[in-house]
Amino acid sequence: MEFTLSEEHQMIREMCRKFADNDLKPKAAQLDKDHEFPMEEIKKLAELGIMGVVYPEEYNGAGMDYISYAIAVEEISRGCASTGVTVSAHNSLCLSPIYYFGNEEQKKKYLPKLCSGEHIGCFGITEAGAGSDAQGTTTKAVLKDGKYILNGSKTFITNGGVADVAVVLARSNDQPGYKGLTMFIIEKGTPGFAVGKVEEKMGIRASSTTELIFDNCEVPAENMLGSEGQGFKIAMHTLDGGRVGIAAQALGIAQAAMEDAVAYAKERKQFNQSLSQFQAIQWMIADMATDIEAARLLTYQAADMMNNSNRQQYSKQCAMAKLFASEAAHRVTHKALQIFGGYGYVTEYPLERYCRDARITEIYEGTSEVQRLVIAASVLKSL
Numbered sequence: 001m002e003f004t005l006s007e008e009h010q011m012i013r014e015m016c017r018k019f020a021d022n023d024l025k026p027k028a029a030q031l032d033k034d035h036e037f038p039m040e041e042i043k044k045l046a047e048l049g050i051m052g053v054v055y056p057e058e059y060n061g062a063g064m065d066y067i068s069y070a071i072a073v074e075e076i077s078r079g080c081a082s083t084g085v086t087v088s089a090h091n092s093l094c095l096s097p098i099y100y101f102g103n104e105e106q107k108k109k110y111l112p113k114l115c116s117g118e119h120i121g122c123f124g125i126t127e128a129g130a131g132s133d134a135q136g137t138t139t140k141a142v143l144k145d146g147k148y149i150l151n152g153s154k155t156f157i158t159n160g161g162v163a164d165v166a167v168v169l170a171r172s173n174d175q176p177g178y179k180g181l182t183m184f185i186i187e188k189g190t191p192g193f194a195v196g197k198v199e200e201k202m203g204i205r206a207s208s209t210t211e212l213i214f215d216n217c218e219v220p221a222e223n224m225l226g227s228e229g230q231g232f233k234i235a236m237h238t239l240d241g242g243r244v245g246i247a248a249q250a251l252g253i254a255q256a257a258m259e260d261a262v263a264y265a266k267e268r269k270q271f272n273q274s275l276s277q278f279q280a281i282q283w284m285i286a287d288m289a290t291d292i293e294a295a296r297l298l299t300y301q302a303a304d305m306m307n308n309s310n311r312q313q314y315s316k317q318c319a320m321a322k323l324f325a326s327e328a329a330h331r332v333t334h335k336a337l338q339i340f341g342g343y344g345y346v347t348e349y350p351l352e353r354y355c356r357d358a359r360i361t362e363i364y365e366g367t368s369e370v371q372r373l374v375i376a377a378s379v380l381k382s383l
């Protein structure tokens with residue numbers, strides 16, 4: 001097993017870390033406070049090739065591997081978790097299904113503008129009545145005169161308010177469960193397609209989370225992604241990769257919290273000594289560092305498997321990485337806040353924001369309970 005990062009991996013870490021320190025960290029608190037989408041920062045990240053990290057250069061992608069992608073999301077999230085999820089949802093959830101399941105015409109039409117960052121993408125499977133159970137999807141797609149007419153709505157869609165392109169799951173025939181589900185590419189401005197409620201959130205407040213509404217929405221038949229009835233498979237394939245992105249986001253938040261807590265513990269004095277000299281604080285630092293290291297190894301291992309193996313092999317690792325990294329981020333951000341004492345609880349310092357931002361990583365792209373279902377099913381099958 002190889003534990004060293006290549007020169008390319010180190011370069012992307014350095015580039016994204018510098019960007020996070022100079023462009024994201026100084027603005028993250030204000031963006032969070034104002035619930036302001038980081039459009040300026042996303043445009044700059046696009047110039048750095050971060051809006052199409054793993055996709056081929058022929059589609060304007062950066063042509064890098066999934067470890068580079070995980071490192072990019074980790075470092076960006078270390079600076080601003082809202083920007084991290086914006087990048088992750090765009091790359092993992094919108095670009096990925098078009099790249100892996102689109103026909104050549106669809107790839108040529110959509111990927112170049114998405115990879116260059118000229119367009120932003122989103123992915124909609126969740127509905128009011130279909131969360132963990134995507135097979136409960138009720139948004140309907142009916143074929144009529146060469147167009148699919150979509151009716152229904154999607155909830156909690158990341159990048160929903162800013163997306164130019166949405167990849168959306170709908171029920172296109174009467175077959176029960178997953179068999180009747182089909183995926184569609186829907187462009188902003190399509191008749192009958194609108195952005196609905198904008199969510200007010202606990203954390204990642206600078207990210208856009210909205211409802212998508214389809215009211216007799218007319219989608220050209222050629223915008224069906226993959227084949228009819230393949231929608232659920234595309235969704236599951238997409239979420240596997242997405243989980244590496246969210247694991248990396250959790251990792252970045254945890255790393256930021258630990259760095260701040262260590263600096264504070266060295267500087268702050270009580271009882272005539274720095275906090276870092278108390279064994280109770282040292283134990284928290286040791287636990288944080290161990291959690292982060294384990295999360296990083298699992299995340300990079302899952303990313304590496306995405307580079308080199310098939311979905312049957314990497315699905316469990318992606319679920320493990322997301323489960324462990326998100327729960328580690330929960331533990332680490334709360335310990336880091338504890339080290340700050342009262343100063344951790346007030347908004348002058350970013351610790352309370354780290355806790356709020358970390359919490360969602362245990363919920364979206366499959367809750368921790370769903371990750372445990374995926375892992376257990378795989379273990380029970382293999383042993």
Ligand SMILES: Cc1cc2nc3c(=O)[nH]c(=O)nc-3n(C[C@H](O)[C@H](O)[C@H](O)COP(=O)(O)OP(=O)(O)OC[C@H]3O[C@@H](n4cnc5c(N)ncnc54)[C@H](O)[C@@H]3O)c2cc1C
Pocket residue numbers: 089122123124125126130131132133155156157158159201209360363364365366367368369370373
């Ligand atoms: C900020 C944010 C951004 C999001 N972005 C997107 C996006 O871009 N695209 C998108 O499609 N969705 C998105 N989501 C939706 C997200 O993926 C869902 O919220 C999540 O999958 C859980 O679904 P739910 O909220 O309906 O919870 P439910 O499915 O109702 O679950 C409620 C509770 O029951 C548990 N539970 C459910 N089923 C089981 C089971 N079989 N066994 C054990 N426990 C179970 C869950 O783990 C959870 O604890 C986003 C959500 C948020 C909050």
